[in-house]
Amino acid sequence: MILTLVEHRNGKVDEVSLELLTFAKKLNQKLNTKIGAVILSHQAKELAAAFTTLAIDEVIVAESPAFQNYTPELYADVLKKLVQSKNAKAFLFPHTPLGTDIAPKLAASLKVGALAGCTGFEFESDKPVFTRPVYNGKLQAKVTLESSPLILTMERGAFKKYEEKGQSIITPIAYDVSHIQGSPTQPRYKSLGFREAQKTSVDITKAKIIVSGGRGVGKKENFQLIKDLAQALGAEYAASRPVVDNEWVERDRQVGSSGKVVSPTLYIACGISGAIQHIAGMKKSSVIVAINKDPEAPIFNVATYGIVGDLFKILPIMIEEARKLKHG
Numbered sequence: 001m002i003l004t005l006v007e008h009r010n011g012k013v014d015e016v017s018l019e020l021l022t023f024a025k026k027l028n029q030k031l032n033t034k035i036g037a038v039i040l041s042h043q044a045k046e047l048a049a050a051f052t053t054l055a056i057d058e059v060i061v062a063e064s065p066a067f068q069n070y071t072p073e074l075y076a077d078v079l080k081k082l083v084q085s086k087n088a089k090a091f092l093f094p095h096t097p098l099g100t101d102i103a104p105k106l107a108a109s110l111k112v113g114a115l116a117g118c119t120g121f122e123f124e125s126d127k128p129v130f131t132r133p134v135y136n137g138k139l140q141a142k143v144t145l146e147s148s149p150l151i152l153t154m155e156r157g158a159f160k161k162y163e164e165k166g167q168s169i170i171t172p173i174a175y176d177v178s179h180i181q182g183s184p185t186q187p188r189y190k191s192l193g194f195r196e197a198q199k200t201s202v203d204i205t206k207a208k209i210i211v212s213g214g215r216g217v218g219k220k221e222n223f224q225l226i227k228d229l230a231q232a233l234g235a236e237y238a239a240s241r242p243v244v245d246n247e248w249v250e251r252d253r254q255v256g257s258s259g260k261v262v263s264p265t266l267y268i269a270c271g272i273s274g275a276i277q278h279i280a281g282m283k284k285s286s287v288i289v290a291i292n293k294d295p296e297a298p299i300f301n302v303a304t305y306g307i308v309g310d311l312f313k314i315l316p317i318m319i320e321e322a323r324k325l326k327h328g
Contacts, residue, residue: 001086002028003060005079005093005102006039006047009194013050015206016094016154019263021056021162023092023118023154030126031089036060036171038082040075042068048170055166060086062175069191070098076105078175083110083149090150099153112147119158119261119280133257133280140257140280156205157261160284202236204253209235209266212255212282213243216271216292216311220248225315226270232322238262240278256281270311274299291315 004020006013017037024035034057039047044061051059060082066074079102083091091106093099095117107114119140121130127144130152134141145151204210211233213226223243230237237253244254255262257280267285272278274290274297282288283302290303291311300306307314 001034001036001057001088002031003036003038003082003086003088003091005091005099006037006051007094007096007098008039008041008047011043011046013047014094014096015161016096016156018161018163019156019159020092020094020154021054022159024056024090025162025164026159027090027092027121027128030123030128033089034058036086037168038062038079040067040078042066045170045172052168052170053165054162054168055164056162056168059168059170060173061170062173064175066175069194071187071191072101072105073187075102076109078173079106080109082173088149090152093151093153095153095155103151103153107151110149110151112149112151113145114151114153115143115145116153118152118154119257140276155261157263157281157284160263160286204236204238204255205260205262207236207262207264209233209268210238210255210262210264210282210285211235211268211270212238212240212272213249213270214240214272214278215242216273217243217248218271220246222312223248225312225319229268229270229315229319229322232319232326234326235266235268240272240275269299269303270315272299273297274301 002024004024006017036058037051038060040062041047042065044063048059048061062078093103104114115130117132118130121128129142129144131140211226211230213223217223226237238255239249239253241256244251256278261281263284265286267282268289270291279302287304289305290299291307291314293310295308
């Protein structure tokens with residue numbers, strides 16, 4: 001079985017959990033096994049409703065007051081038992097603070113290897129070869145894991161959300177914390193609460209439409225055009241690495257292998273030539289529109305639609321038309 005961990009907070013499932021299922025489905029093309037989503041929560045059965053209508057085999061729920069807050073020792077204990085009882089071939093986690101904390105703990109307890117920050121994979125002789133950025137995104141490493149089960153974390157946005165409809169069964173598992181009292185797996189701290197960090201901007205990985213600007217924008221003042229188009233479309237704005245390095249926009253809006261990996265419904269690339277590092281961060285977008293005056297720009301190789309021309313003439317027209325549509 002391929003297991004995926006469902007990440008949730010305040011009674012809501014994080015969409016990265018649906019992206020993990022797409023990863024699992026593609027991996028299963030060669031592993032030929034079953035797929036199960038794992039939910040650990042004090043309200044696991046309620047959260048399971050989001051998965052029972054999807055084309056996976058099983059929704060495994062462990063419901064206990066012990067899971068009201070994330071506790072590494074408890075998670076590692078129950079997940080290890082799951083891997084063993086289900087004879088899992090792989091366990092997939094989101095590359096989030098929770099996922100990057102629990103995945104290596106689980107791998108260590110199973111005495112197997114783990115791979116963090118996967119952005120894709122391909123099969124070579126029926127063996128999965130995973131891709132992950134290295135050297136701050138300047139290179140892409142291809143890595144295989146010789147141990148089993150495969151323990152992996154996946155970057156947010158690396159795969160699209162899984163939406164294939166079907167029917168899955170709910171498998172509840174009992175979890176009794178009494179057996180760990182006084183043992184090495186006993187929790188070493190108590191959670192007093194959770195506070196959301198103050199954010200200076202939105203999380204662009206969750207945006208449905210993104211307007212992104214590159215070096216072709218010319219200077220910081222010109223980037224207002226990108227922001228104006230984003231506002232007119234009800235979108236978020238983003239940028240390539242040179243723009244961020246020049247401090248035209250904040251770093252958490254950088255798209256690319258050394259920034260954020262995004263997969264919106266619509267991605268508009270303005271004045272972006274298409275370096276491999278940037279393409280790695282947005283190639284999963286459903287529709288890509290590229291605007292560049294260079295007809296040989298690499299960005300056109302991945303674009304759904306390409307516009308060869310001066311962005312300073314094109315964007316004002318797009319902004320005007322978008323505002324007309326918005327206001328009827």
